[in-house]
Amino acid sequence: MRGVVLTGPGDVRVEERADPRIIEPTDAIIRVTAACVCGSDLWPYRGVDKSAGPAPMGHEYVGVVEETGADVRNVKAGDFVVGSFFASDNTCEICRAGYQSRCVHAVPIGAIGTQAEYARIPLADGTLVATPGPPDADLVPSLLTASDVLGTGWFAAVAAAAGPGRTVAVVGDGAVGLLGVLAAREMGAERIVMFSRHADRQKLAIDFGATDVIADRGDAGVAALKDLLGGLGAHGVIEAVGTHESMMQAIRSTRPGGHVGYVGVSHDVELPGNELFFAAVHLHGGPAPVRRFLPELIDLIWSRRIDPGRVFDLVLPLEEAAEAYRAMDERRAVKSLLRP
Amino acid sequence: MRGVVLTGPGDVRVEERADPRIIEPTDAIIRVTAACVCGSDLWPYRGVDKSAGPAPMGHEYVGVVEETGADVRNVKAGDFVVGSFFASDNTCEICRAGYQSRCVHAVPIGAIGTQAEYARIPLADGTLVATPGPPDADLVPSLLTASDVLGTGWFAAVAAAAGPGRTVAVVGDGAVGLLGVLAAREMGAERIVMFSRHADRQKLAIDFGATDVIADRGDAGVAALKDLLGGLGAHGVIEAVGTHESMMQAIRSTRPGGHVGYVGVSHDVELPGNELFFAAVHLHGGPAPVRRFLPELIDLIWSRRIDPGRVFDLVLPLEEAAEAYRAMDERRAVKSLLRP
Numbered sequence: 190m191r192g193v194v195l196t197g198p199g200d201v202r203v204e205e206r207a208d209p210r211i212i213e214p215t216d217a218i219i220r221v222t223a224a225c226v227c228g229s230d231l232w233p234y235r236g237v238d239k240s241a242g243p244a245p246m247g248h249e250y251v252g253v254v255e256e257t258g259a260d261v262r263n264v265k266a267g268d269f270v271v272g273s274f275f276a277s278d279n280t281c282e283i284c285r286a287g288y289q290s291r292c293v294h295a296v297p298i299g300a301i302g303t304q305a306e307y308a309r310i311p312l313a314d315g316t317l318v319a320t321p322g323p324p325d326a327d328l329v330p331s332l333l334t335a336s337d338v339l340g341t342g343w344f345a346a347v348a349a350a351a352g353p354g355r356t357v358a359v360v361g362d363g364a365v366g367l368l369g370v371l372a373a374r375e376m377g378a379e380r381i382v383m384f385s386r387h388a389d390r391q392k393l394a395i396d397f398g399a400t401d402v403i404a405d406r407g408d409a410g411v412a413a414l415k416d417l418l419g420g421l422g423a424h425g426v427i428e429a430v431g432t433h434e435s436m437m438q439a440i441r442s443t444r445p446g447g448h449v450g451y452v453g454v455s456h457d458v459e460l461p462g463n464e465l466f467f468a469a470v471h472l473h474g475g476p477a478p479v480r481r482f483l484p485e486l487i488d489l490i491w492s493r494r495i496d497p498g499r500v501f502d503l504v505l506p507l508e509e510a511a512e513a514y515r516a517m518d519e520r521r522a523v524k525s526l527l528r529p
Numbered sequence: 530m531r532g533v534v535l536t537g538p539g540d541v542r543v544e545e546r547a548d549p550r551i552i553e554p555t556d557a558i559i560r561v562t563a564a565c566v567c568g569s570d571l572w573p574y575r576g577v578d579k580s581a582g583p584a585p586m587g588h589e590y591v592g593v594v595e596e597t598g599a600d601v602r603n604v605k606a607g608d609f610v611v612g613s614f615f616a617s618d619n620t621c622e623i624c625r626a627g628y629q630s631r632c633v634h635a636v637p638i639g640a641i642g643t644q645a646e647y648a649r650i651p652l653a654d655g656t657l658v659a660t661p662g663p664p665d666a667d668l669v670p671s672l673l674t675a676s677d678v679l680g681t682g683w684f685a686a687v688a689a690a691a692g693p694g695r696t697v698a699v700v701g702d703g704a705v706g707l708l709g710v711l712a713a714r715e716m717g718a719e720r721i722v723m724f725s726r727h728a729d730r731q732k733l734a735i736d737f738g739a740t741d742v743i744a745d746r747g748d749a750g751v752a753a754l755k756d757l758l759g760g761l762g763a764h765g766v767i768e769a770v771g772t773h774e775s776m777m778q779a780i781r782s783t784r785p786g787g788h789v790g791y792v793g794v795s796h797d798v799e800l801p802g803n804e805l806f807f808a809a810v811h812l813h814g815g816p817a818p819v820r821r822f823l824p825e826l827i828d829l830i831w832s833r834r835i836d837p838g839r840v841f842d843l844v845l846p847l848e849e850a851a852e853a854y855r856a857m858d859e860r861r862a863v864k865s866l867l868r869p
Binding site for chain 2: 282283286287288290291293420421431433436444445446451454455456457458459460461462463465466467468469470471472473474475476478
């Protein structure tokens with residue numbers, strides 16, 4: 190089969206890779222209908238994360254089940270499925286508490302690589318959720334977002350305690366931050382403030398429910414936010430970047446007793462204990478337990494209540510994966526969808 | 530009046546200080562019935578926190594109202610009162626959300642110094658809570674704990690999401706950690722694990738409700754805890770020390786999705802973002818909003834349901850404050866009470 194391989198910084202190739210096959214009786218093989226490039230894929234692409242050698246890429250996916258292992262019960266050949274970027278058994282104590290991304294048997298899908306024609310999904314029963322039927326073509330991009338960026342933005346909004354009467358600010362105007370706006374709106378947040386200096390992303394944020402936009406960042410952004418909110422920080426802040434600067438901006442943008450939901454994969458972050466102590470905020474985040482939210486998100490998409498697929502502003506055939514990465518790296522695209 | 534002054538590291542003196550007087554119409558003057566030495570007082574005592582010059586000491590107190598400013602409504606001369614270690618208006622948006630220690634008008638009582646015969650309490654209406662009447666003498670130590678260490682341990686247990694069916698671990702066997710055990714028990718925690726290597730503190734922890742004791746600390750303590758709990762960390766962990774080591778022990782002792790309640794005043798803490806991200810815990814803490822809990826804590830003490838005053842194992846007249854500090858510094862005492 191054809192699949193994306195990162196051979197070194199900036200060097201994305203589509204190569205022949207071995208067809209996946211059932212290894213464990215809990216596996217399923219899916220034919221990938223759509224995959225995409227994640228902001229987190231840019232870390233190894235840019236050489237910030239070192240990889241040991243050529244690596245298959247991709248951890249977001251929707252597709253059709255081709256084959257299932259002997260123990261798989263919940264999905265069957267022909268089902269259209271959405272899965273999260275960590276495989277999980279969905280039965281262990283951690284999964285049952287809603288933290289499937291930290292399942293005691295978790296398998297990172299990124300090590301498998303879904304930017305490909307086919308993929309082996311471990312722990313299929315606990316990982317995959319079938320849609321009510323074959324989706325209309327225009328729903329596919331939205332369903333694909335549920336696999337990671339929507340589920341991650343949703344988790345961030347939950348962690349930021351978004352809800353009625355609350356003001357939520359969002360640090361990071363990539364797909365996750367934008368869908369954090371959408372999630373906060375769905376949860377009934379009264380005011381949603383997007384930090385962004387890019388006109389196209391500002392516009393999408395407003396379409397998704399942002400009520401205010403602040404172009405400043407860092408401490409200037411914090412000051413602008415507090416001006417806007419009468420001196421206090423937001424009740425909740427979504428952090429969707431993962432740098433030290435963005436984490437500190439998120440913490441400083443939150444009022445005492447407020448909630449920071451951080452989902453940007455952490456790089457170069459060292460939180461100063463003394464400042465954190467007196468900030469008196471709630472801090473919660475990490476790899477989003479997307480599986481917790483999948484049934485609800487699929488419902489919202491299926492009923493066309495939300496349209497998160499709008500974050501895809503570039504659609505390319507799998508063979509043009511290199512351009513999909515380049516466009517995101519150069520910020521010409523918010524998010525690139527790949528069709529195998 | 531007589532009052533404690535720290536003139537330099539290790540140098541605690543009881544000196545003549547000016548009698549406090551009403552400055553703002555929202556002030557009250559109290560005659561201090563009992564004060565005490567806090568673990569956090571040991572930081573400047575040991576010279577870890579530098580102070581600019583001779584400093585009045587003490588932020589925990591119970592006493593009798595002597596005089597009130599013209600605007601004070603909620604307490605009157607003769608009332609026996611308990612107050613928190615931050616004065617707060619208890620009316621601002623932050624106070625109403627339960628974060629009185631970060632009130633927009635907060636005043637640290639430590640800058641006033643309650644290890645003295647009298648003290649001026651700012652924002653008396655928002656800060657002081659009167660007991661139902663003059664307390665029996667044996668209740669005074671317990672009421673004094675409500676001013677800080679009990680309220681702080683209580684907040685930590687709330688932040689650690691202590692409750693029925695939950696396992697809570699406690700890092701730090703000082704008065705706050707010990708009262709964190711008591712708080713977790715009152716909240717219905719099923720299993721309470723105390724990290725302690727001191728026989729007297731282990732015993733008190735067990736009396737307060739600890740079900741297990743682990744003498745190891747750091748990563749060895751984390752490993753021992755996970756052995757005890759079948760491989761997973763605790764649902765909630767109370768951190769009551771404030772060092773980098775203790776914070777990391779607390780985070781690593783918590784299962785994914787669990788809650789760390791940290792109340793040890795932060796020193797030398799730098800949280801590594803990447804580890805924190807994949808830990809997927811909730812982190813909440815800071816200076817405890819003791820005022821939020823005071824009415825409930827006074828009720829529990831008044832009805833003799835809880836006996837937190839047992840953390841005081843040394844009682845001295847104010848004039849012997851130097852020995853009160855020394856005994857805690859040398860770990861001969863868990864907590865020293867001072868009687869002016």
